[in-house]
Amino acid sequence: MEPILTISNLTKKFGYLTAVKELSFTINKGNVYGILGPNGSGKSTTLGIVLNVVNKTSGDFKWFDGNTTTHHALKKVGAIIERPNFYPYMTATQNLKLVCKIKGVDYSKIDEKLEIVGLLERKNSKFSTYSLGMKQRLAIASALLNDPEILILDEPTNGLDPQGIHQIREIIKQIAAKGTTILLASHLLDEVEKVCSHVVVLRKGEKLYSGRVDEMISSHGFFELKCNNQDTLVKLLQNNSVFGKIKVQDTLVTAFLNEPMKSDDFNKFLFENGIILTHLVQRKESLEEQFLQLTDKN
The missing domain is CATH 3.30.70 (Alpha-Beta Plaits)
Known part of the structure; x- marks a missing residue:
């Protein structure tokens, strides 16, 4: 198994509150991992730490073989941890061209990624005309532009209607089928059961379970x-x-x-x-x- 991300005894405190407590787990290449837990269980904090937007209190994490700096490792990561942030009066293509410039990616990737998320026909429509589900799909296209080895998604279906939820989940499965490792945080058991191969269950920042989803539900009934x-x-x-x-x-x-x-x-x-x-x-x-x-x- 080739590790993509290894988290060891990770702890994050905000004053008296311990958001993440001595958390350890490993994400291996080619799997879909779900961090599952209710709101306030430490999912988003954990993702923020490994993406260098939240400072850890103690513990450690390493990307890939451990010899890569986080700065360089993040060039191989695609992530959506906040609501999609695009210019409303620019088209999908224009918005993605800006992302290509920032990431140093060729424009030829744009149509390819829009096709994956089912937005190729709407590439010349302004972002402001998109539904919430379409905006989320455009964010996924944006995160895929640099052909990441791992795609990180924080509550990817939050606020979407049933059709939007189904579309996002199908896209996640398609991306995973092509070999991209995926880490998603969710409070929805249904989502993890349908999309993920592995799950880490958190409650109040502590790990309750880590392993394969099918093993977790392989009881005799x-x-x-x-x-x-x-x-x-x-x-x-x-x-x-x-x-x-x-x-x-x-x-x-x-x-x-x-x-x-x-x-x-x-x-x-x-x-x-x-x-x-x-x-x-x-x-x-x-x-x-x-x-x-x-x-x-x-």
Whole structure:
């Protein structure tokens, strides 16, 4: 695995507030990483530190092999950490030409990047005529002009309507499919589950989980159950090592599995123990359920 960014024991304090606390994780080439957490969990602060716009309090981070200065490394980074900032009465092409001059990039890249974000047909339209989703897509085109090795996005779908959200997510997937590493901060579990291969879960600046998304949601799932003799059912489940957490809410019993089990085998097991179900549904845990379990434990 080739590291793109390595964060080690990173801490940031604003007076008495610790925004990021001894945070460590590594981003490897070719993956889509999500920093997931509610507002105020330290996501934007972490991105600000590695992009040299926020000073760290302690800890360290290194780009690529660690022998590259942050200044030089950032030439290989594309980032959007604030709302798109373009001239409203200039066209998309004119705005991107200015970015090319700043980044020292050839103008020939402009059409190529506008095509990726689906704005080539609107390249001669003024920025002021763009919808919020189009403005965000133009910002992504701008961040791609220097063919970055990693694209950093802070809450890329914030404030967009469902169609705009879908378009941005599809663009992120397309960019990732071409080999660009992506790091995005989001408070949306749905976004991370649909777009990211890896996730770092933060709460109040502390890391709760770091790893693959599919491993985080690779639990054996759970059964939702109802029957007329609930107490007997709960006792039977609690005394069986196949089941972990047992949750009771009114007439619904939720039994989390420690190992794989088919619903017909489960139903047979209960029937042999004198329990007849009136309701049986087998489900997989979503990232949301995993996330809630993580935050409950901490």
